[in-house]
Amino acid sequence: MNFIKKLLYTAAVFALPLTSSAQSSDEKPKENWFNLDLKADGTFGISTERAYSELLKGKTSKTVVVAVIDGGIDENHEDLKQVMWVNPKEIAGNGIDDDKNGYIDDVHGWNFIGSAKGTNVHHDNMEVVRLINKLQPKYAAALNSTPFTEAERKEFQLYKKLVTDYMEKLQQAQMGLQNTTMILKYLDGILVKMGKTEPTIDDFNAYKPEGDIEPQVIKFLKPEIKKTSYQEFRQELEDGLKHYDTQVKYHLNLEFDPRKDSVGDNYANSNERIYGNNDITGPDAEHGTHVAGIIAAVRSNSLGIKGVADNVKIMALRTVPDGDERDKDVANSIRYAVDNGAKIINMSFGKAYSWDKKVVDEAVKYAVSKDVLLVHAAGNDGKNTEKEDNVPNRLFADSTGVTMGTAEGWIEVGASGWKNDEDLVASFSNYGGKSVDVFAPGVKINSTMPDSKYKENDGTSMASPVVAGLAALIRSYYPQFTAVQVKEIIMNSVTKVEQKVKIREEGSSNKVPVSQISVSGGVVNAYNALLLAEKTNSTASVKSK
Incomplete structure (x- = not known):
């Protein structure tokens, strides 16, 4: 990502200095760094391994379904095929809508950017x-x-x-x-x-x-x-x-429109629900496969990587093309996830403008009403999202743009690196004192790629599934907690960042406390979160007696 940005300012304008990317290129972090512990391992992960070894041994858990709204997932990946959600009411490959939900053969999820003829949107406009x-x-x-x-x-x-x-x-x-x-x-x-x-x-x-x-x-x-x-x-x-x-x-091609031929829905009707196909992989499943692995790659198979959560099923919703996602598809994906049992929805996508924000807001309200936690990437523009729009978001707006409430069961996630220094917040990450809740590892994250491969990627797209995985871990071992309670546990258990960190604002570099650029002022921590979850559970048990 940062290398690609460098290309804007090189070659034809070599006299200009190159942009730099803190913690991204000059050295490599430790393997599995995002799951490691700052004190024990010297790398600013979220202490997942410590949580498993010290807090979760011998404890039972309940399977949690996590919906990944993204660009497609390779359901046959060696590190993911065991954790793919399977629709228990659908018979694979018989061409019949067995569960009568309107979606034929939706075994692992649904593709809202494809057609019944088998065609798929690959590229799309912004x-x-x-x-x-x-x-x-x-x-x-x-x-x-x-x-x-x-x-x-x-x-x-x-x-x-x-x-x-x-x-x-x-x-x-x-x-x-x-x-x-x-x-x-x-x-x-x-x-x-x-x-x-x-x-x-x-x-x-x-x-x-x-x-x-x-x-x-x-x-x-x-x-x-x-x-x-x-x-x-x-x-x-x-x-x-x-x-x-x-x-x-x-x-950016004003003449290009893939929708009509590749989907065949009535795009003018934002309330249309039944369209698409069951191809959850699509023509480019790199991004979604990488995201899914961070959440749930099998921890016990000695292959590839270790996801954050150990008792999860991944529901795949192909919604995001190579280009900007469309509001209608996002809304339908959220509703599908809720109606089919997802308790957490990861959304590693975003854009500056919205075609029909109301239809997405209504879907978000529906998810919140059904006790589903939504986790969203803050974006990779290095901007303050209190001043620059990044949608979807937790704010419900009326037709004039006036805020009419917020989604309580929503976590907005910025990206952090592995060093506990002034460059901790990734240079590309969006931020905001009221708009970004937490930071999580999002630099050089090694995860699953199509065809059972693995690759390092950067982005708030990688940070969001770290938090979604943590939320799933909490809901798995403490299923009695509501989505809002899980959010509160995550927010109140972050590792606070003591030093000031660098951000770009209005063309210049400034150093600010993390408490000024996020609600929580810290990086999520699985060990602390599970300690707090246990304490909260014990307190609730005592009060109920």
């Missing part, structure tokens, strides 16, 4: 593109002096903001694509002159660059290769090229 296309016919030729009603005036101001935001994003994507293409072009030329296909750092040190650009390419790549290897650096470059190319071709 919401800013959809909203521009929606408003452009009415406001493209409008002026500030155009007579509008109060509602139209507000909509016109939104349209102008959307266009400005869109143009900035498109310019960045085009620049990133140009820069990455340029780096790869010159790098390939250097390799030809070297006569190497897999050069080492010594080869680059010995190479004498020519012209004006080659020295800058060498200057850029050498520190990156020192941190990893040429092969990994090359893969990151190619990932960057794919990222920016996808943005230009799909995410």
Whole structure:
């Protein structure tokens, strides 16, 4: 993620300093670091292993269903296939809606971005593109002096903001694509002159660059290769090229709309419920598979990684394409999860704008009313979400945008690294004194990938499932607690961060207490949470006698 951002400011503008990513590249954390203990292991994990060894031995637990609303999950992964939720009322592969819930053969969950014909949405727009296309016919030729009603005036101001935001994003994507293409072009030329296909750092040190650009390419790549290897650096470059190319071709393409042919629903009807298919994997299951592993990868099979929770079933809801998720699909996924027994919902996605926030708000209210805990990633823009929207969120808004209440059973999660220093909060993580509840490990998190592979990823998308896993762990061993009680236990048991940490605000770097950029002022801790859960349970038992 941070490497891709670097590509915006390199190649064509080599004179500018590169952005840096604290705790992300110069060294590797310990294996399984997000489950380790700060005091015992010297790494700022959430003390999961300590909790299992000291607090949970011999205790019985109840299976908890966790819904993962994401881009798809490889249900056959060696570390996940044992923990996939199975719909007990559905007979696999018979083409019949056995449980009569409207979804045929929904054995492990449902895909709301596919069609009954078997087609699937892979790429989609950003919401800013959809909203521009929606408003452009009415406001493209409008002026500030155009007579509008109060509602139209507000909509016109939104349209102008959307266009400005869109143009900035498109310019960045085009620049990133140009820069990455340029780096790869010159790098390939250097390799030809070297006569190497897999050069080492010594080869680059010995190479004498020519012209004006080659020295800058060498200057850029050498520190990156020192941190990893040429092969990994090359893969990151190619990932960057794919990222920016996808943005230009799909995410920010005003002419691109995959919905009609790939889903076939009536998109104008936000209340439509029955559409999609049972393909929970889809064309790209990397993100969702990684998220699922953090929550629930089997802890006892000596394979791969260890998830946070040990008695969980993962319900897969394919909702998030390569692009922005759509509100209708998110709302339907939440309702499906609730109706089919999920007690926790992980949502590692978000966007700056909403097409129909009301339909999502109503689904969130429904989940809260059914004692379901929603865990959501705060976002990766390094921004204050009290000032910059990141939706969905816990705030219920009316048609004018005025807040009309909040979801109590909602946890908003920022990302932290493994070192207990001023760089603890990940440089990419959003934050907010009232909008972000807790921080959790989200840098270099190793987890499951399709085809029984494993990979490290960064993001609040990784931090959110750490917290969802912790919530599942608590609900598993203390099933009597409500969703709101579980949230309170998590919030009140964080490891408080004593030192100030770096954040980016209004273009400059500042050091602030974590208590100013989150509600809890700390990083979640499984050991502390289970101690508090036991104390809370004992107190409740005494009072009931």
